[in-house]
Amino acid sequence: MPEVIDRRAARTRKALHHALLSLMLRKSYEAVSVQDIIDEADVGRSTFYAHYTGKEDLLRNGFQMLRAELRDAQSAARTKDDGSKQGPLSFSSAMFEHAGRYADHYRIMAGGRGGLVAENEIRQVLSEMVREDLSMAPDSSTIPREFVVQFVVSAFITALNWWFERRPKLTPAQIDGIFRDLALGGLSSLVGGERRIA
Amino acid sequence: MPEVIDRRAARTRKALHHALLSLMLRKSYEAVSVQDIIDEADVGRSTFYAHYTGKEDLLRNGFQMLRAELRDAQSAARTKDDGSKQGPLSFSSAMFEHAGRYADHYRIMAGGRGGLVAENEIRQVLSEMVREDLSMAPDSSTIPREFVVQFVVSAFITALNWWFERRPKLTPAQIDGIFRDLALGGLSSLVGGERRIA
DNA sequence: CAAGTTTCGAACAGAGAGTCCATTATCGTA
DNA sequence: TACGATAATGGACTCTCTGTTCGAAACTTG
Numbered sequence: 369m370p371e372v373i374d375r376r377a378a379r380t381r382k383a384l385h386h387a388l389l390s391l392m393l394r395k396s397y398e399a400v401s402v403q404d405i406i407d408e409a410d411v412g413r414s415t416f417y418a419h420y421t422g423k424e425d426l427l428r429n430g431f432q433m434l435r436a437e438l439r440d441a442q443s444a445a446r447t448k449d450d451g452s453k454q455g456p457l458s459f460s461s462a463m464f465e466h467a468g469r470y471a472d473h474y475r476i477m478a479g480g481r482g483g484l485v486a487e488n489e490i491r492q493v494l495s496e497m498v499r500e501d502l503s504m505a506p507d508s509s510t511i512p513r514e515f516v517v518q519f520v521v522s523a524f525i526t527a528l529n530w531w532f533e534r535r536p537k538l539t540p541a542q543i544d545g546i547f548r549d550l551a552l553g554g555l556s557s558l559v560g561g562e563r564r565i566a
Numbered sequence: 567m568p569e570v571i572d573r574r575a576a577r578t579r580k581a582l583h584h585a586l587l588s589l590m591l592r593k594s595y596e597a598v599s600v601q602d603i604i605d606e607a608d609v610g611r612s613t614f615y616a617h618y619t620g621k622e623d624l625l626r627n628g629f630q631m632l633r634a635e636l637r638d639a640q641s642a643a644r645t646k647d648d649g650s651k652q653g654p655l656s657f658s659s660a661m662f663e664h665a666g667r668y669a670d671h672y673r674i675m676a677g678g679r680g681g682l683v684a685e686n687e688i689r690q691v692l693s694e695m696v697r698e699d700l701s702m703a704p705d706s707s708t709i710p711r712e713f714v715v716q717f718v719v720s721a722f723i724t725a726l727n728w729w730f731e732r733r734p735k736l737t738p739a740q741i742d743g744i745f746r747d748l749a750l751g752g753l754s755s756l757v758g759g760e761r762r763i764a
Numbered sequence: 765c766a767a768g769t770t771t772c773g774a775a776c777a778g779a780g781a782g783t784c785c786a787t788t789a790t791c792g793t794a
Numbered sequence: 795t796a797c798g799a800t801a802a803t804g805g806a807c808t809c810t811c812t813g814t815t816c817g818a819a820a821c822t823t824g
Contacts, residue, residue, distance in 0.1 A: 509756035554752025558707035
């Protein structure tokens with residue numbers, strides 16, 4: 369008994385996801401009503417509620433799919449050579465890559481348009497990655513570990529947002545370079561005459 | 567003709583501001599209804615609309631007052647000796663000080679509870695300060711100036727949030743120290759065996 | 765084709781926003 | 795203190811949005 373999904377249901381779900389996504393590129397999540405979504409998707413009101421309990425359910429479902437997609441991309445990348453980037457922040461290049469491919473989704477999560485749900489979503493995913501990365505290095509610092517994690521997560525989101533809104537022409541590799549320079553080296557590496565050892 | 571303000575109006579406004587503030591410490595801004603506010607403040611519905619056009623107006627008004635307060639505090643501090651902190655990030659110690667005094671307000675702005683309005687508010691204020699601070703230093707870097715500004719602003723907000731939610735016992739001076747270490751030195755200063763020249 | 769799903773549209777109750785107005789309470793001042 | 799001005803109140807009303815229900819119509823799968 370294979371999980372057969374009615375084409376109509378699949379069409380409807382896809383239409384709803386797409387509608388919410390494109391609406392959120394114009395308005396904030398809060399400003400989008402269920403009415404807007406079903407108008408945009410050209411779907412009946414009762415049909416919407418037959419699939420989702422409300423707009424938050426729809427949004428969460430969309431992120432869940434994206435998350436699965438990310439996992440696939442990561443395990444696929446792990447199969448190939450993986451001796452490229454090392455040390456802390458080894459997550460970033462793959463993430464910028466994925467963000468470039470799903471720009472609309474990440475634009476919403478990083479730009480504050482997605483409300484608390486989207487904000488929490490991306491922060492949670494990134495936090496886990498950064499914690500993983502940082503767990504390699506010894507905790508010989510006076511600065512609390514969890515603070516460093518949040519610091520890196522925020523820096524990454526800031527980089528994403530700046531990329532999309534100000535320099536969309538940059539390649540994932542380029543924005544990754546800028547991000548790593550700043551996050552690793554801090555301000556002192558670019559302000560005065562101070563230098564850091566390579 | 568001195569600007570005389572009716573006591574009743576002042577009372578009402580204060581009650582409404584206080585009501586919104588304390589409600590937002592429990593719920594997010596979006597989840598707070600006008601009904602909630604007037605119930606909490608014990609004020610009639612029509613009275614509310616006689617003073618503000620809606621809850622967003624009330625919120626903005628509150629931030630405006632806080633902003634004026636900050637300006638006063640800064641100009642008062644400038645009168646005294648000001649040879650303390652130097653270089654970039656010279657804004658931070660005074661800001662952590664102010665945030666400590668108005669913890670509830672800043673908690674809302676930094677914690678994402680205040681919606682886009684609060685987010686934009688604090689980012690705008692901080693951006694101006696950081697731009698000012700950074701304008702002293704020469705732009706001899708490969709990293710775009712505005713990206714650095716956003717990076718610092720996000721790091722500061724992250725520090726604020728971490729302070730309130732995880733280490734409320736810390737003094738403004740202590741959190742300021744942690745923030746500066748990380749923002750100035752970056753990750754390399756605390757991870758591997760890498761060191762930077764003082 | 766036939767049985768099983770899905771979609772549709774319309775209707776309904778409930779909550780909240782924002783407006784209006786007549787009445788009452790409070791304030792500043794002469 | 796008394797009076798004119800201003801503010802507060804509660805209730806009623808219109809809208810918009812939400813979430814639910816149901817029978818009929820349309821579509822899908824086998």
